[in-house]
Amino acid sequence: MDHRITVxxxxxxxxxxxxxxxxxxxxxxxxxxxxxxRIPELFEISGVACMAGCDRPxxxxxxxxxxxxxLFGDIDPETDIADLVAFARQYAYLHDGWCxxxxxxxKLRKSTLARVPAVIVDSETEKAHSS
Structure with a gap:
């Protein structure tokens, strides 16, 4: 289970x-x-004590x-589950997660707090800097 949703x-x-x-x-x-x-990947869903989005719970x-x-904010457990599930399906199919x-x-169109690019290290660049 490589995909995660953290709340x-x-x-x-x-x-x-x-x-x-x-x-x-x-x-x-x-x-x-x-x-x-309809969602081709398994998602681990878990909680964490704080994600520093206090102004947009x-x-x-x-x-x-x-x-x-x-990272999405202003999520309402009563009205936004369908959007989160739809995004999980979409996200599972995105090769690099970018959309x-x-x-x-x-609602997720307007409630995005951050999109953090994946860290991909070029092994040749890494070798050059470690020499």
Whole structure:
């Protein structure tokens, strides 16, 4: 299972003390399971204590081998699961994880906090610098 979805478990609903992440994880796991074979890769879905997106709760990250990582904010566990599941399907097919904002499903077009390129080290360059 090389693909991961990480959900912040510290994010609080704006104006309340309710933590959104735990419920989002369960709903996302259910949504991915219901998608079945429509998502060709398995995704590990887990929580992490903080992703530093406190001003835009709840934050969710998508990671894959040799792929760009995405961080999304303002995710609502009640209304955004379908968009997250659709992006998981899309992300699984993307060779390098790269897609433009207009290609992302629904709310994810406007709620991207970061896209971090995959780190690919050219072995020849690395050899030249280590000599």
């Amino acid at each position: 912040c478990t510290s994010c609080r609903d704006k104006g309340t003390k309710s933590r959104l992440g735990y419920g989002l994880i369960e709903k996302l796991r259910q949504g991915i399971a219901e998608a079945g074979d 709840c934050t969710v990250a998508f990671h894959g081998p040799k792929k760009a990582t995405y 433009s904002s207009v290609d992302r499903p629904g």
